[in-house]
Amino acid sequence: MNAKQPIAIGIDLGGTEIKLATVDGQGVVRSRDTVQTDARVSGARLLEQTVHLVRQAMGELEGTGVIQAIGLAVPGVIDRDAGRIELTVALTEEWNGYAAGPALTAELGKPVLLMNDAQAATEGEHRAGSGRGFRDFLSVTVGTGIGGGLVLNGEVYEGSRGMSGVIGHTTVVPDGIPCGCGNRGCLETVASGQAIQRAARAAVEAGTWQPATPVDDLTPRTIAALARAGDLTARVFFTNAGTVLGMALANAVCLLNLEAIVVGGGVARAGELLLDPIRHEIRRRTTVFSPERGGVTVVQSALDGYAGAIGSALGAMRLTDTSS
Numbered sequence: 001m002n003a004k005q006p007i008a009i010g011i012d013l014g015g016t017e018i019k020l021a022t023v024d025g026q027g028v029v030r031s032r033d034t035v036q037t038d039a040r041v042s043g044a045r046l047l048e049q050t051v052h053l054v055r056q057a058m059g060e061l062e063g064t065g066v067i068q069a070i071g072l073a074v075p076g077v078i079d080r081d082a083g084r085i086e087l088t089v090a091l092t093e094e095w096n097g098y099a100a101g102p103a104l105t106a107e108l109g110k111p112v113l114l115m116n117d118a119q120a121a122t123e124g125e126h127r128a129g130s131g132r133g134f135r136d137f138l139s140v141t142v143g144t145g146i147g148g149g150l151v152l153n154g155e156v157y158e159g160s161r162g163m164s165g166v167i168g169h170t171t172v173v174p175d176g177i178p179c180g181c182g183n184r185g186c187l188e189t190v191a192s193g194q195a196i197q198r199a200a201r202a203a204v205e206a207g208t209w210q211p212a213t214p215v216d217d218l219t220p221r222t223i224a225a226l227a228r229a230g231d232l233t234a235r236v237f238f239t240n241a242g243t244v245l246g247m248a249l250a251n252a253v254c255l256l257n258l259e260a261i262v263v264g265g266g267v268a269r270a271g272e273l274l275l276d277p278i279r280h281e282i283r284r285r286t287t288v289f290s291p292e293r294g295g296v297t298v299v300q301s302a303l304d305g306y307a308g309a310i311g312s313a314l315g316a317m318r319l320t321d322t323s324s
Helices: 043-061 100-108 117-128 187-191 193-206 220-228 232-256 266-270 272-285 307-323
Strands: 006-013 017-024 029-036 066-074 077-079 084-087 112-116 137-142 146-152 155-157 260-264 297-300
Touching: 006 043, 006 117, 006 307, 017 043, 017 307, 029 043, 043 066, 043 100, 066 100, 066 117, 066 307, 077 112, 084 100, 100 112, 112 117, 112 307, 117 137, 117 146, 117 155, 117 260, 117 307, 137 232, 137 266, 137 307, 146 187, 146 232, 187 193, 187 232, 193 220, 193 232, 193 266, 220 232, 220 266, 220 272, 232 260, 232 272, 260 272, 266 272, 272 297
Parallel strands: 006 066, 066 112, 137 260, 260 297
Antiparallel strands: 006 017, 017 029, 077 084, 137 146, 146 155
């Protein structure tokens, strides 16, 4: 690699993991890394973990390129210009109103671009992932929560405040359970990783399911493993989540005449356990866009959960390009 090769670092700050990716000036992904974390830890501790991971990456890149900027993708409503997190339901309350961008800039000495995590994932899918080749698609991230972003006419569509595609907070259950956003019955409350885990543990506690895994170890990943091993009840949790997801996504397809849905995030690693019911429900509810009329393509992300980190790095690189 040319010693003067520009490099951008992207961080995706999630509820259970911090993901990092580096990209070069040509948009080529150079490296990826993940550390486990816990959304319940203090903001100071989470920031410390993030700074440590970035500094480690900067040390490894020393002599091989020039770090231009850092992208930080976070779950929630952001003020991109101020680099401030206005509201997040996936992290602790102390992150609300926190100027994470300026804080990281002060720590690391590099310009930091703050992005909503789903918008960053959409950027990643559009420019480096499964969204390439589609002009109109919705990228939905199913993880601890549910996020989304739009590409329309071949361009990422951000909306009036950079928050388009927030499908996780559309209402699917009138007067359903409370969501951390303040609404009730959001898609996120019934189809996210947390919702799948909550439903599974409730079934154990009610005595209607006896999985071959201790209740404390039931996560979307272990539940998916049980489903693949033939546990029909474990499969039902993904079928139920995928069905509700498909209903919400079908509404988006009818509203925007999308040609594709890209499904990513940690829960999407369950693959067809989740994608099959999504596809079935979209077909059932979008008869106006039947296969004979073009249909809708539903694909899994090819970025293995790194779409947000890659997208935030690409966004940061583009920021330096436009400001130079």
